[in-house]
Amino acid sequence: MGQRFAAGDTWDKITREILTVDGEIKKNPQVIFFGLVGEGGKLTPDGSARAVASLFMGVQLQCAQCHDDPYRDWAQKDHWAMAAFFSKINGNFQKLSESAAAKNVTITIPKTAFKNTGTNVPAAFLGGKTFNPAKDGALRTHLVDWLTAKDNPFFARAFANRMWFYFFARGIVDPVDDFRELNPPTHPGLMNLLSNEFAASGYDVKHLIRGICNSEAYQRTSRATADVSEQSIAALTSSYGRMPLRVMTADVLYDSLKLAYGDPKLDLRAINPKDGNTSGESAPIADAYLEFLRRFGTNKEDATDFTHGIPQMLTMINHPRLLAGSKALDAYRKTKASPEQTVEWLYLSTLSRRPTSEEQAEAQRYLKGAENPTDPFVGVLWMLVNRSEFLLVR
Numbered sequence: 001m002g003q004r005f006a007a008g009d010t011w012d013k014i015t016r017e018i019l020t021v022d023g024e025i026k027k028n029p030q031v032i033f034f035g036l037v038g039e040g041g042k043l044t045p046d047g048s049a050r051a052v053a054s055l056f057m058g059v060q061l062q063c064a065q066c067h068d069d070p071y072r073d074w075a076q077k078d079h080w081a082m083a084a085f086f087s088k089i090n091g092n093f094q095k096l097s098e099s100a101a102a103k104n105v106t107i108t109i110p111k112t113a114f115k116n117t118g119t120n121v122p123a124a125f126l127g128g129k130t131f132n133p134a135k136d137g138a139l140r141t142h143l144v145d146w147l148t149a150k151d152n153p154f155f156a157r158a159f160a161n162r163m164w165f166y167f168f169a170r171g172i173v174d175p176v177d178d179f180r181e182l183n184p185p186t187h188p189g190l191m192n193l194l195s196n197e198f199a200a201s202g203y204d205v206k207h208l209i210r211g212i213c214n215s216e217a218y219q220r221t222s223r224a225t226a227d228v229s230e231q232s233i234a235a236l237t238s239s240y241g242r243m244p245l246r247v248m249t250a251d252v253l254y255d256s257l258k259l260a261y262g263d264p265k266l267d268l269r270a271i272n273p274k275d276g277n278t279s280g281e282s283a284p285i286a287d288a289y290l291e292f293l294r295r296f297g298t299n300k301e302d303a304t305d306f307t308h309g310i311p312q313m314l315t316m317i318n319h320p321r322l323l324a325g326s327k328a329l330d331a332y333r334k335t336k337a338s339p340e341q342t343v344e345w346l347y348l349s350t351l352s353r354r355p356t357s358e359e360q361a362e363a364q365r366y367l368k369g370a371e372n373p374t375d376p377f378v379g380v381l382w383m384l385v386n387r388s389e390f391l392l393v394r
Contacts, residue, residue, distance in 0.1 A: 011159050011203040012148035015056060019147075020140045024095045035093035042092050045107060049083035053126065054177040056147060058158030066114045072180045077121050080109055081131075084123035085143040098138050105131075105139060127153065150199050154179075157195035160208060161185075164194065167212055169246045169304050170238075186238075218243065222394045244304050246393045250296040253391070254289065260350050260385055261321075262328030268292055268319050308391065316386050325378055333377070339367055342377055350384040 004014050021030040037051035038044045046065055053061045063069040064079035084107040089098040106120040123131045123139065125146050133142050147155050157179070165171035172185045172194075185191040194208070201207040212218055217240040224233050224242065236242040248256065258266045267288040296312055299305040316322065332345050343363045347355045355363065363380050370376030384390060 005205050008204075008206060011198075011205050012155075013203075015148060015155075016144045019052065019056075019144050020138065022096060022098060022138075025093065028096075031091070031096045032093060034089070034091070034096055038092075043086070043089055043096065045083040045086040045089075046079070048086040048089075049079060052143075052147075053082060056158060057126065057154035058161060058173065058177050058179045059126070059154065060178055071182060074126075076109070076113070076116060078124075078126060080107055080113075080121040081124035082126055083107055084121060085139045087123075088139055098140065148203070156199040156203070157191060159203075160194040160198045161191065163205075163208055163212060167218055168240065169244050169302065175301070187240075243394070246304050247298045247306055247308065248391060248393055249298055250293045253296055254292050256350075256390070257322075257385065260328065260381065261326040262331065263326075266321065268295075268315055268321055270295075270315070322382055322385065323378060325375060326381055329375075329377055329381060339364060343367075343380060346377065346380055346384060350381070351387070351389050 018030045018033055021028045021033075023031070025031040033051070034043045034048055035041055037047045039047060050061050050065070053059050059074070060072065061069075061074055061079045061082065063072070064074040064076050066076065068075045084105055087105065087107045089096060091097055105123045107123070109116050109119045109121060111117045125131055125143070129146070131142065146152065149155075158177075161171045161173050161179075162176050165174070165176050172187055172191045173179050173183060174186075175183075194211070197211060198204075198208045220241065220243050222243040222245050224236075233242065237244045254266070257268075258264055265288065269288055269291045295315060296308070298307050328349065329342075329346070333342060337345065340360060343360055344354050347353060347359070366379065367376045370379060
């Protein structure tokens, strides 16, 4: 999906391709979405309805599966009316297909719902809009047409809120998938501004990100002066008067290390798979990527929660790969840059800033007295990737 965003695909286009996917996973990786939200690897209408409502609409329908939700606006019939749009699909993690839909499609509430079992519920859009297709066709196509329409009350605000959460570690509505009267946005005007602008741009993700990142709220420093109390810091952060420090996700950290070392196959597994030992500390070693995610996984609900402890620290400071050289560094040094220029390049490529005069002087002292005269710059790189400034988003 990151490649699609980078290519400039709009959010409605990406959503349509996910939700209307058909075929085998080898050619259509989006198939896995329905398998993941199903049961036992098989697709289920109610699982698909809950996931679509949460991810693409910012609302929770899980309680309405069995009864009317007393804390939200959703009745049991709302949940199953959404589920009806997925009643004609079948498959698993490997493939998905949808039979031709007839008009006036209904779904029967199963026994697992406890209440109103056996009741037939017609397909309907969330919020009460009647589903009256002009012609037969894939039900999911009709659903996506409604979902991505400019006047849809859910689609734009759900994604805008998730993007705000991504950059600020907290949504304007928090949790991000719980829009309701009892959980209003902290800044209603801001929520409306972002969602309206996003819809008006044609769901242009890059436009939304530029707007957020160019805002004064995002530009504020994460630093706090010594005379500011913890309570004041918390108040500043909650009102977006200060940028919160947050932990890089495992994916972002892994990509950052790959770039710093010029190694797209960077392998930081604790056990060398070439030794024939396939047992990890708490789970079998799958591949370098999955093992990295297991070790450096973060709290997805709270990016300000520092989850890195002794295992992560030992990997970063002791793993031989991080002291074995960098292809990116080797390529730069072929330019015959001076030691000072090389140190500056290392700072820019890891911390995205130039070194201070004190840091430059310290690095030069290290280079002159390094025990490994072959490539002491690798030691500087190792020092930089082990700084909190590298691990944290400031």
